[in-house]
Amino acid sequence: MVPLFLSEPNWDDEEGDNEASSQIVSLLSKLGSVIWSLMVSGGRSEARLWLCNAVSRLSSISPHHKRDIFMKMLTSKPTRKGLASQLLQLVFEKRPRKVGSILANKSYLLEKFFQGNPKRIMQWFSNFGDGGGLEHKKGAKALSQFAFVNRDICWEELEWKGKHGQSPAMVATKPHYFLDLDVQRTVENFLENVPEFWSSPEFAESLKDGEILFMDTKFFVELFIDLMYKEDLDDIWEVISEFLKEESFSSLCHHLLIILEESEFRIFLELLLRYISPRIEHKDFGNSSYLLEFILCKCGDPGSFDTLLMLNAIINQRRQLLRLVNDEECQDENEQVKDIVSQMCKTSTNTYTLASILKECAKAKPIEAIKLLGLYSWVIYYRLSKECQTPGSWEALFLSNGISFHESDKYSMLNNKGPLDENDSAGDDRASSRCRKKKKRRKKTRHFDHDELLDFDASGRRLGLQSGGGSWLLSIDDFSTSWTNVSPLPYLFFGMFELLNAVKSCCDFDFEIIQVLSFSEECS
Template sequence: MRQNNTMVQLFLSEPKWEVDGDIDSAKLIISLLDRLESVVWSLMTSAGQSEARLWLCNTVSGISSISREQQRELFVKLLRSKRVSRGLASQLLQMVFEKRPHKAGHVLAKKSYRLEKFFEGKLFTLMRILQWFSNFCDGVGSGHQKGAKALSQFAFVNRDVCWEELEWKGKHGQSPAMVATKPHYFLDLDVQQTVENFVDNVPEFWSSNEFAESVKDGEILFIDTKFFIDFFVDLMYKEDVRDVWEVIDDFLMEESFSSLCHHLLIILEEHDFRIFLESLRKYINPRREPKDFGNSSYWLEIILCRCGDCDSIDQLLLLNGVINHRRQLLGFVHDDEYQEEKSTINDIMLQIRTASLKVNSLASIFCECLKLNIIEAIKLLGLLSWVVYYRLSEECQTLESWESLFAINDIKFRKSDKYVLLHYDGVSEDIESDFDSRTSSRNRRKKKKRSKKKRRRNYDNDNSYENELLDFDTSNSGQNLESKAVSWLLSTDGFSASWTSADLPDHLSKHCFSSWMRWLVAKWNNVA
């Protein structure tokens, strides 16, 4: 579907709410959108529903109205659930270890006597022993470290009862007096045998202050993270250790809601995820009037605070896909594996385009939306915005087509004072013009020459030149390169950002959806 004589209507002027359009055409468009929903959902499920689930988790993570106390309660409720998966607790502990290891280390210090088994029994404990207890100083630096420091301090303090448990590599052992004056002699210690002796004969060491102090910073956690995650999960659920839950509570208060969602929600089974969303709904203020529909998470807040009857996550996955991940969905359409679905979508687009000619405004479609519940209305307008995205991506390929689109839809525009560097990997980069700076210009020219030489070498050695230009249409490459190299400032965002043709479909379709939803919600509020 390429550029044609029919320009895309964006409907960016609020319609007159009196029905002055063609109702039959509006109902036809709605039926076509229902058909499009079925095809898009088929694509999403075939191409990978897990990816769509990840998209939704990302959208949830953008919700900004949740307090620190509320986010703690949300995740503690999941962790305390009878259906809880060890995977959720394990993932959370992994975050604690990486970001607050000293918090877990303080708990570990109180349970240090139980780490005796960490260093006993199995062959792979040899590496643990060497990693933790071999860090003796060589006469320079800050002294013994980690377990080596604990071992040496304990041995000196308790030399009357445990010095003989130290094994030395030389012909004879070292006396406490000698090692006290020359600490580097500990480098001659047979660390493996000594620790094994302490495991068998010196149980006091493992509950000593010296050993507890050595693990307090949490560094020991990274010797075998899986072991310690399992260890802490058992403390949480088998023993319900208060200190561990306090660490979890503190972490859930300190970490951002976005980070917690990104790392934890993907672990949940669908049933638990639905419970999470239901719990989340209770913390969103239903009286708060949404205003920023440009925020990808705002529409989700509307659904969660006003409706609690969503029996399946499928609708949320679909809505999130068409509203917030239009480009990824289009990627599915262009996959060679889904040619039949692409053909169906193109046919639907053609029919919608034809029906739109008979509708003077969105008024008829909006009036139909008012008869629907809010989820169905959002879905309808979300699908319509994806139609806009699809058509813009397919039909607008030149400078003239974009600027004609702006003019027809009353979008004020001017070319940006930036120009775009097109890299051979298809990525564009905006660079501010600065012709007064000779040094900067020389640097750009040098960099450009190096880039050209690099590209020439790559293309000389690789026959897949067309594959390198990921999004360029070789049938009309001159015009496409020209349009991709230009950026515009638009009245849609108050001329605050420059937009290239690669980003315009997403920006304009998102702006359409935001405008439509703002008008619709305002109308709902007036009617109520």
């Protein structure tokens, strides 16, 4: 059965099994090589995506800091137009009016947008109302308003579909006559003969809502990149700066990091290092981002991007790695993993061996120690996925590790007196009936008393447990949460990593950072 290392060894009585621990460390290194070959067998893109997702969950980045990081990426040389392009598309989508206001101030630039493009002309300028309550919209509204205000210089440029034109007075009383306007020819005339229209307040007003950005996003992205890097326009940089401050760090990472080259991603991580200062506390165990922060802070530059990809995968992507190992196309690697884990199972894995392993890790560089312990944690995860697939196997795991538990979906309390007799069952039925009546009056959270719960001793004595429940309350978290056999239980690793605090006094390496290894969101 899988050992969970829930009790702390007596360090004074035992020196540990050095031979076994050395063998396990060697097997862990071999396992790391197999996992890495699996990760890169189909390219590095998926591993990079995993790292992007992990970075996006970092919680200690302030609004000012995230803005500074991305602004430095945008303004440093060489120019990263790919990053700027991706960011502009995000700004268009989420802040179109901000960008539309800038475009309105530069409305004359849109002459070339419509020149020689009848499709764009019709899409923007043909939205005239029919007089039945529907008003002119978009460019049609701008065109009609400008034509009336400046009729002395442009009315003759209006082209009509009928045999004769319409006078300003007639169209003023019957606005739906604009439906007879030949929009394409009229706008082409304005492009050639009425330059005042393209910088007019009427045309600028039609651009302010930013709707025109979505007619051809590529065109406007290129336009604003020129405004950013050729004209160095303060207005667009201010909008970008404000957006980077307001948008969540998670959203920015998901949209922007995926398009960075590997060298650019490393620059991003170097900038990120300046602004993170994690503090590990018990309340932070459920947040997998803290371990990544510690890897970046405590270990500094991992030496290679490959190392960081590997560390993130074994610590934050356990479930994905398990799927990768079990893939039918990876049978050779699957067999290698099985063989390595099997050899580790045959090696002594008592708490003294664990202490020796930790001391072996302390001899290595911090980044290597984290990798070895992360692999060791993943081996436990792997074994649980293989060996604990039924309620009975989970209960056997609890027993072998001295965990008290109770089936959380039962009204009746199991106790060390054995199964309930018929009278007890009847009494329980009456109690359940009373509970249902009380439930109508008020809803109350049920609190279990520790003395009422099953208590199993470390020898594995089983006491009248009803099988098939598949949902338990466990003593390792004071029976506060209901765990199921649907997925591995992350808190089962709790004791192993609480133990690492005690090791601090024996080793130079700061093992506090390993406490969160087992609390990855991927385990939940």
